[in-house]
Amino acid sequence: DIQMTQSPSSLSASVGDTVTIACRTSQSISKFLNWYQQKPGKAPNLLIYAASTLQSGVPSRFRGSGSGTDFTLTISSLQPEDFATYYCQQSYNAPKTFGQGTKVEI
């Protein structure tokens, strides 16, 4: 199985800040990396696929980058609705594995 390691596990930020979340995989996965946002009591929501492609309807302040084993999700000009938990997930092969999550708090 491909292991996913996210960092940090949580971070505190303010509205308007820029935050960066890292995701590292245990083996190279090219660009087969997705990012999800999950709010309390809700299902995850796909933000970015193929490491850097924004899902339809996702604001442009979300940006994904990276390839191989190191990936980054950057949220610019943080908005109140962005406070949530973020997960990376590899789609390179089965079993599809997720990072442990990064909680973005005020």
Added chain:
Amino acid sequence: QVQLQESGPGLVKPSETLSLTCFVSGDSISSDYWSWIRQPPGKGLEWIGFISYSGRTNYSPSLKSRVTMSMDTSKNQFSLKLSSLTAADTAIYYCAREVLYTGSYFGFQKWGQGTLVTVSS
């Protein structure tokens, strides 16, 4: 707009078998891949497996011996059975649609709202 809705018991006894169904509306399940993903309360996400539009299945190795997935295209729904339950199987269970984007990239594009399953006597 495709919608997914999980259905099943909220409480199951240890050693019993969990049966969940995901009803899909707004599109046919005769395309794409249909997955089950679970999340223990307060914890992260775990992929259980998928069933494809053609009926091909792929299960997580850690659960493979206990999982069976099936689909009913006439009812536009797919199902999960998980046997020999223990307290460690207590989780929110989500069904999700995994779509293929250009370049062979997949993503869980649409999720059900999730259903909490508690394993307890």
